[in-house]
Amino acid sequence: MLNLDAFGATPLNRDPYDYLVVRDFVEPGALSDAQANYPQVPGPGSHPPAGLKIAAPFAKLIAELEGPAFRKAVEDKFGIDLTGRPTMYTVRGFCRARDGKIHTDSKTKIVTVLLYMNDASWPSDTGRLRILRNGEDLEDYVEEVEPSGGTLIVFRRADNSWHGHHSFEGQRRAIQLNWVTDEGVVQREQGRHGLSSRIKRWFSFGKPAEAAM
Numbered sequence: 001m002l003n004l005d006a007f008g009a010t011p012l013n014r015d016p017y018d019y020l021v022v023r024d025f026v027e028p029g030a031l032s033d034a035q036a037n038y039p040q041v042p043g044p045g046s047h048p049p050a051g052l053k054i055a056a057p058f059a060k061l062i063a064e065l066e067g068p069a070f071r072k073a074v075e076d077k078f079g080i081d082l083t084g085r086p087t088m089y090t091v092r093g094f095c096r097a098r099d100g101k102i103h104t105d106s107k108t109k110i111v112t113v114l115l116y117m118n119d120a121s122w123p124s125d126t127g128r129l130r131i132l133r134n135g136e137d138l139e140d141y142v143e144e145v146e147p148s149g150g151t152l153i154v155f156r157r158a159d160n161s162w163h164g165h166h167s168f169e170g171q172r173r174a175i176q177l178n179w180v181t182d183e184g185v186v187q188r189e190q191g192r193h194g195l196s197s198r199i200k201r202w203f204s205f206g207k208p209a210e211a212a213m
Contacts, residue, residue, distance in 0.1 A: 002025060007022050008077070015142060017131075019153065021143065021151065022152040078156050086179070086180055086183050089176060091176075094170065103135075104160070105161060110179045116151045116152075118149050126165065126166040128147065130145075
């Protein structure tokens with residue numbers, strides 16, 4: 001499902017931090033199948049797989065992202081050893097107007113992977129992730145990435161790994177996968193996101209997920 005050849009051929013950017021962007025990272029047919037079986041989420045924010053209906057085509061995509069071939073590709077590209085480092089992933093379906101604020105990710109994350117699962121063409125000038133030079137100015141960026149379906153961003157978490165986007169409200173599908181420092185991080189983060197997801201599901205009971213944003 002994954003275009004590892006394209007990943008390997010994409011140069012690693014080191015300015016302002018280590019990252020790369022690979023478009024069309026998922027084979028078209030596989031992407032369509034995963035999009036058609038994208039799990040329904042109860043509202044905005046990050047949702048762990050527990051409590052979501054994960055269908056086979058989407059589950060296969062996740063299995064490849066968490067598999068040894070992709071891990072080896074990331075290790076080779078970033079010059080990093082991820083042996084024994086656990087993974088965790090969350091699913092996003094919707095974006096709130098307040099989302100996208102500048103941040104670096106927590107220090108317990110080693111590598112962050114973002115795989116966008118939207119349509120081929122992004123419908124808005126906002127909601128495009130920016131790779132930033134600092135934590136103050138959203139206009140001081142080195143690259144802006146359209147979150148179109150199959151586009152992959154991978155970066156090494158650092159004290160200066162600033163990123164964010166202009167306010168957008170509406171459907172914005174993304175998988176976030178992280179290699180983290182230890183299993184305790186997985187339990188804490190998945191538990192925290194799981195509680196938030198259950199609360200949103202409770203408040204959206206009887207309403208469409210979009211209406212519960």
